[in-house]
Amino acid sequence: MTLSAERVSRAAGGRLILDGVDLSPRPGAMTGLLGPNGSGKSTLLRLLAGVLAPASGVVTLDGRPLDRIGRRDVARRIAVVEQQADTQVELTVLDVVRLGRIPHRRAWAPASAVDEEAVAEAMARTGLTGQADRLWHTLSGGERQRVQIARALAQRPRELLLDEPTNHLDIQHQLDVLALVAALPTTSVVALHDLNLAAMYxxxxxxxxxxxVVASGGPAEVLTADLVAEVYGVRAEVTGTGPGGRPHVRFLGTLTSGPTGG
Known part of the structure; x- marks a missing residue:
């Protein structure tokens, strides 16, 4: 068993943000969370992480309500990569990645060999080994995102939650990051805007x-021209010509405009 959200709802400012949402990510698989801005993706991820509590419904981890599990135990299992992270403290890349080991260490205890191995492995997998001494405030947005993913991997989580992890990344690094996440032996939930990246990975x-929730299932089942029109207000052509025969979405224009051409 793994993470599960059952009929969760959440309101803010008098507005219902999530309304009776069910989500049961498949263990060891990568679940893409799609929807336009304001659809509730980030809020749902925060509920799954235990950062927010649902107004109704329940989030469970291995069948136990998340609010009945200690924060340290949750942190050892679930790693989170937010859209943006910042700090005024002068930290190096290595310092930030080492933060991922905090849930596994007792207060004031020095890093163990296992901690250092996890940190080194996370940095290698994200291509940061040669940048350990760089200062956080000198990094670009894309570089900071890669460091945050390395920090999450250093936790060696069983569940990984990522909120728009490809923001600020160029195309090569978007592909690299999603290929990395897809290859991990973790249960991953990834909020994405790019429908074709979601279909690929x-x-x-x-x-x-x-x-x-208006649709759920495999990429070929979910990504249809009707769904894109209904949810995004965009006319699209969906074909099975993506990598591995996965669907590819070609956008033709908004429902209120003419064809874009090309």
Missing amino acids: CDHLVVLSEGR
Whole structure:
């Protein structure tokens, strides 16, 4: 068993952000969370991480309600990569990645050989080995994102939650990051805007619209021209010409505009 959200709802400012959402990521698989801005993706990820509590419904981990599990135990299992992270403290890349080991260490205890091995492995997998001494505030947005992913991997989590991990990354690094996440032996939930990247790398897709799940299933099942029109207000052509026969979405224009051409 792994993470599961059952009929979760959450409101803020008098507005219902999530309305009775169910989500049960497949163990060891990569689930893509899709939907336009304001659909509730980030809020759902925070509920899964235990950062927010649902107004109704329950989030469970291995069948146990998340709010009945100690924060350290949750942190040892679940790693989170937010859209943006910043600090005024002068930290190096190595310092930031080492933060991922905090849930596994007792207070004031020095890093163990296992800690250092996990950190080195995470930096190698994200291509940061040669940048250990660089200062955080000198990094570009894309470089910071890679460091945050390395920090999450250093936790050696069984569940990994990522909120738009490809933001600020060029195309090569978008592909590298998602290929890395897809190859991990973790249960991953990844919020994405790019439908074609989701189709390429995700095993399962869940689409949110106005706080509700409107579609879930495999990429070929979920990504249809009708769904793109309904959820995004965009005319599209969906073919099975992507890598491995996965669907590819070609956008033709908004529903209120003419063809874009090309």
